Amino acid sequence: MKGFGQYMIFLGSLVVRRESFKTYYRLVMEESVLIGVKSIGLVALVATFIGAVTTVQTAYNLVSPLIPRYMIANVVREMTVLELAPTIMAIIYAGKVGSSMAGGLGTMRITEQIDALEVMGINSASYLVLPKIVASLLMYPLLVIVAGACALFGGYLVATISGMVTPTDYAYGLRFYFDSYAITFALIKSFVFAFLISSISSFKGYFTQGGALEVGIATTAAVTASIIAVLLSDYLLAQLLYVR
Amino acid sequence: MIKIKNISKSFNGKAVIQEISGEFDKGKTNLIIGSSGTGKSVLLKCIVGLITPNEGNVFYDLRNFTEADKELKSEIRREIGMLFQGGALFDSKNVEHNVMFPLDILTKMHPDEKLDRVNFCLQRVGLENVNKKMPSEISGGMKKRVGIARAIVNNPNYLFCDEPNSGLDPQTSILIDDLIGEITHEFDITTIVVTHDMNSVMGIGEKILFLYKGRKLWEGSNTDIVHSGLSELDDFVFSNKVMQGLKGKPQ
Ligand SMILES: Nc1ncnc2c1ncn2[C@@H]1O[C@H](COP(=O)(O)OP(=O)(O)OP(=O)(O)O)[C@@H](O)[C@H]1O
Ligand SMILES: [Mg+2]
Numbered sequence: 001m002k003g004f005g006q007y008m009i010f011l012g013s014l015v016v017r018r019e020s021f022k023t024y025y026r027l028v029m030e031e032s033v034l035i036g037v038k039s040i041g042l043v044a045l046v047a048t049f050i051g052a053v054t055t056v057q058t059a060y061n062l063v064s065p066l067i068p069r070y071m072i073a074n075v076v077r078e079m080t081v082l083e084l085a086p087t088i089m090a091i092i093y094a095g096k097v098g099s100s101m102a103g104g105l106g107t108m109r110i111t112e113q114i115d116a117l118e119v120m121g122i123n124s125a126s127y128l129v130l131p132k133i134v135a136s137l138l139m140y141p142l143l144v145i146v147a148g149a150c151a152l153f154g155g156y157l158v159a160t161i162s163g164m165v166t167p168t169d170y171a172y173g174l175r176f177y178f179d180s181y182a183i184t185f186a187l188i189k190s191f192v193f194a195f196l197i198s199s200i201s202s203f204k205g206y207f208t209q210g211g212a213l214e215v216g217i218a219t220t221a222a223v224t225a226s227i228i229a230v231l232l233s234d235y236l237l238a239q240l241l242y243v244r
Numbered sequence: 245m246i247k248i249k250n251i252s253k254s255f256n257g258k259a260v261i262q263e264i265s266g267e268f269d270k271g272k273t274n275l276i277i278g279s280s281g282t283g284k285s286v287l288l289k290c291i292v293g294l295i296t297p298n299e300g301n302v303f304y305d306l307r308n309f310t311e312a313d314k315e316l317k318s319e320i321r322r323e324i325g326m327l328f329q330g331g332a333l334f335d336s337k338n339v340e341h342n343v344m345f346p347l348d349i350l351t352k353m354h355p356d357e358k359l360d361r362v363n364f365c366l367q368r369v370g371l372e373n374v375n376k377k378m379p380s381e382i383s384g385g386m387k388k389r390v391g392i393a394r395a396i397v398n399n400p401n402y403l404f405c406d407e408p409n410s411g412l413d414p415q416t417s418i419l420i421d422d423l424i425g426e427i428t429h430e431f432d433i434t435t436i437v438v439t440h441d442m443n444s445v446m447g448i449g450e451k452i453l454f455l456y457k458g459r460k461l462w463e464g465s466n467t468d469i470v471h472s473g474l475s476e477l478d479d480f481v482f483s484n485k486v487m488q489g490l491k492g493k494p495q
Contacts, residue, residue: 017314019349107335108334108335111330111332111335112328112329112330112332113332113333113334113335115289115294115328115332116326116328116332116334118293118294119292119293119294119321119324119326120321120345120346120349120350121317121318121321121322121349121350122349
């Protein structure tokens, strides 16, 4: 609970005593490029495989002659767009981007780089962390969109190559009873996850104390805490927003 | 001139420094010495405002820094340069951008003007043709020099150095010490150096404050440190073999 209070104070400190808009703009762009370039390959790869595996699994289990084959694509769509793309990607994002945020800030803390910023009169929390959070809010939803598309494409590939579903049926299944609210929901989730992962990881890294060992501990703690927060909020958001 | 008055700081109820007062003169290298864990770094951090003392005040040329409002604080901060123990260079920036950073943040200088100033400072600390190197590509001694260049780039009135020569070989240590001394005299800066190295004390200690278990025990210069008559100070001063040779000599 004390940690939660500190986290709230930390979030508050991000928005006071800021630098110029120009400075932030440049930092946000730098971070965005870093985050986007660093994650897109892995995200695309993982999403494609998740889509493929989901398709194969669904096809295995939907063997009743009463269920049309296009329902496979339909199930794949429902699962990946709403759940797998935003949530599984969040776990990957926490491992890849969150850990590097925590590690980077932790190293800056123990090598006194953060003190050096403070001596110059810069609000180091805001200068270092705000751009990371804003860049995450910009990039993570885009990554989720890419992930969703890759997953559906991965499913399409295995479905058609193996002959489980014809391309026409797959396309029909994807569009069958499509509710665009799923996309809205997925994007709301991705904004929430992006904020949680970037802020929690930064928080853990920023308050590192000690040496290299503690940076490693902070990094692990950042990933663990981010994933727990993501899963909890996933559940809460499902309760709040899943209205049909 | 920097004046400190009755500075005390405790962490979790444990007093680290207690009621330290003193004056650090302009144009001189002022040293804070003492053995490990006596609170030298904490005192220095209290002076630059990285740690808020529980009690006491810090004055920068009669301006009360501890109780200053936001404007005055940032005005004073603009006049401060600090060299950290490990250099504290920003890993993601090359040498040139590290040194330029305070100018980017604190001034509205033209880019060409900034580059000239950066090159002047790098030259002053004896570094050339390293502008584009990353901090990970240069040696510890070079990092310290870049750190000094960054500390002096915005023409500070106050220069702080935490253990400027820890982890360096004796020769490089002397070079760094001399550099700090020269810069202090050349630009008439109030310099405070934290050290536990007796070579630095004898080399550049124009004014020395000796801390012992969180309290100020002695104040003086490197000429009278060897005959202070204080056993705690003697233990510190003559812990070194070369210095022990000095002890026996008649004064
Ligand atoms: N942020 C902190 N929280 C709790 N205790 C601290 C903190 N910073 C310093 N201390 C304690 O204050 C005491 C003095 O530390 P300080 O770093 O000032 O020593 P020092 O004189 O600089 O030693 P050294 O020569 O080894 O650098 C130590 O016992 C240290 O554990
Ligand atoms: Mg120290």
